Amino acid sequence: MEPSPEEAGCDRARLRSDAERNRARIIEAARTVYRREGLSASMASIARAAGVGIATLFRRFPTASDLVAAVFEDAMEANRKAALAAREEPCAWDGFRAYVETVCALQADNRGFAEVLAMSFGTAKGMERARQEAFEAFTELVARAKAEGRLQPDFVGEDLPILLMANAGVLAVAGDAAPEASRRLVGQMIRGFAVGPAEALAPAPPPQRLLRGMVRQRRTAG
Missing domain, CATH: 1.10.357 (Tetracycline Repressor; domain 2)
Known part of the structure; x- marks a missing residue:
């Protein structure tokens, strides 16, 4: 059964909200890790600190410089x-x-x-x-x-x-x-x-x- 337009709209809104929360969590974790380890800190350590998968991190920030720029x-x-x-x-x-x-x-x-x-x-x-x-x-x-x-x-x-x-x-x-x-x-x-x-x-x-x-x-x- 196909979702109604209203249900589909709610799903899209939830996905956007989840994505924004993940983005904010990653940026805050990166700020903490950079303070502790410097800008050479690995993307993997930042993903762990943020509690997200490395694939999620790279979807939001394809390169390390993209993440540094956001922070x-x-x-x-x-x-x-x-x-x-x-x-x-x-x-x-x-x-x-x-x-x-x-x-x-x-x-x-x-x-x-x-x-x-x-x-x-x-x-x-x-x-x-x-x-x-x-x-x-x-x-x-x-x-x-x-x-x-x-x-x-x-x-x-x-x-x-x-x-x-x-x-x-x-x-x-x-x-x-x-x-x-x-x-x-x-x-x-x-x-x-x-x-x-x-x-x-x-x-x-x-x-x-x-x-x-x-x-x-x-x-x-x-």
Whole structure:
């Protein structure tokens, strides 16, 4: 007996709902696995963490880069908006500082984001556009901040990825104290980039808190 049009419509709606739940479950599992294992984590380990079969995962995300793009899409868009907003600041140095702080905070919330900024997303055109727009805005901002005499003349765009790599190291080992330690590091680096009076730094985490965080992070990783 053929299902009625109403029954068929309900079946299609249930399938769509199941597919969306699976997609959300996979993305959330991938976010957790990437935080723990890095972006080189296998698709099989992500499928296990999501509680879905590997075939289901590949139906939703045919390649690893498709999955990475889905996980980091919101962060990449936030990065784009931050770069465009920074470029519009009347004082380029203020925009430069705000953007560096924002991209490092995005990294703290989305482990692996520094790697994503350097990846190629052939099929995810939106990710490519967002990254390119952010890069172009940041390049303009750097030139303006140098022209103002507020940014060191030998600063180059590659200095930002170097800062992100250093920040990744802090985030990886500082445990519970990571947010405070990251803000302190970023403040120190911005000081190094600046020309002119030194700016106030965020307070460093107390030594005991930093040590406890590092110990707890090692135990978790082990």
